[in-house]
Amino acid sequence: MNTTTEDTDDRARRSIGARRNPASQEAILDAAEAVLEESGIGGFSIEAVARRARAGKPTIYRWWPNRTLLMLDVYRRFKNARGFPDTGSVRGDLIALLQNHLLGFWKDSLCGTVYRAIIVEAQNDPDAAKALYAYQEERKKATEVIIERAKARGEVAKDVDGRLIIDMVVSFAWHQLLINRLDEAMGSIEGVVDGVLMGCAGYKR
Amino acid sequence: MNTTTEDTDDRARRSIGARRNPASQEAILDAAEAVLEESGIGGFSIEAVARRARAGKPTIYRWWPNRTLLMLDVYRRFKNARGFPDTGSVRGDLIALLQNHLLGFWKDSLCGTVYRAIIVEAQNDPDAAKALYAYQEERKKATEVIIERAKARGEVAKDVDGRLIIDMVVSFAWHQLLINRLDEAMGSIEGVVDGVLMGCAGYKR
Structure with a gap:
């Protein structure tokens, strides 16, 4: 695009047009978040978001082919706002990951319900599945830095498979979300992290 | 019931009645399995099973209030037929669990698709959720014997949390099923089991 950033921002402020640009994208995501908060998953539709954002449905559909992809972007924005844990130790980082970014994050916000719904949709809708896998890949890659830092600090061996x-850790959290045991699982966080780092006490092969 | 076993079997052979008894239950499950194999999840309904079993729909509904609970019992029967791994070592047992009872079991049969569908239904239907949680509890309890045997053999410490x-291990398998990576995950089985048993190589707290 040949427009300057200022031009783009200015146009976005006037109306949410057909072009996907950061400002109008955020406006749609704001509206989507508000609809989710007010009406829950059941009341969440492209139509409701369009009404709230005062945008045309076709505009939203052009960017997000279905409501699951839009939900995933709302979820992603919440998640990214949390950043990544960096406590100074691999144990602390993995505990923080489960506590603040996975189990606890899902438990204490609408995000758990939203993510559950996205996982469900991904089982039936190939577009939703593709988007979820791409999101998973992006998150896991970014989270692997926890293990890279642990290697640099000499906390674990260089050849540990970070992925x-x-x-x-992510699998444990997903399972608890899907069997509705987030509360109970909060009590197992240290056990899981110590299990992943130290294995079974007294193990002799 | 005051009927003898022979009476019950005989009546079941004549018609599938309203009473839940082992013989007629098996006949319904046989029919359900046949419908799943021939028509897949999409063609699976209480109606189709009733037609196949020559039973009344109300009879089936009395025993299985919805198609998900019926699918879960078909799944359970397949799973139980596999028994539980007992290779003589905890490492061997956990590898066999992932290879033959979880990842490999799902990958090589319709059971993966069926189990995925059950997990999805459990997110929306409280009855399906209750049945799935009960099934999970029953399976995990039975599978914990792997760790009990390991303790008895002195392979792991007595205070290891078997559950x-x-x-x-189960969480890892679920996650791979739901992100459609069963094939790739088959290559990570030893890594996961060694991770659970031995932790991260060189870990220093």
């Missing part, structure tokens, strides 16, 4: 560690 | 170990 597998993150996958195990 | 947590099983939960971590």
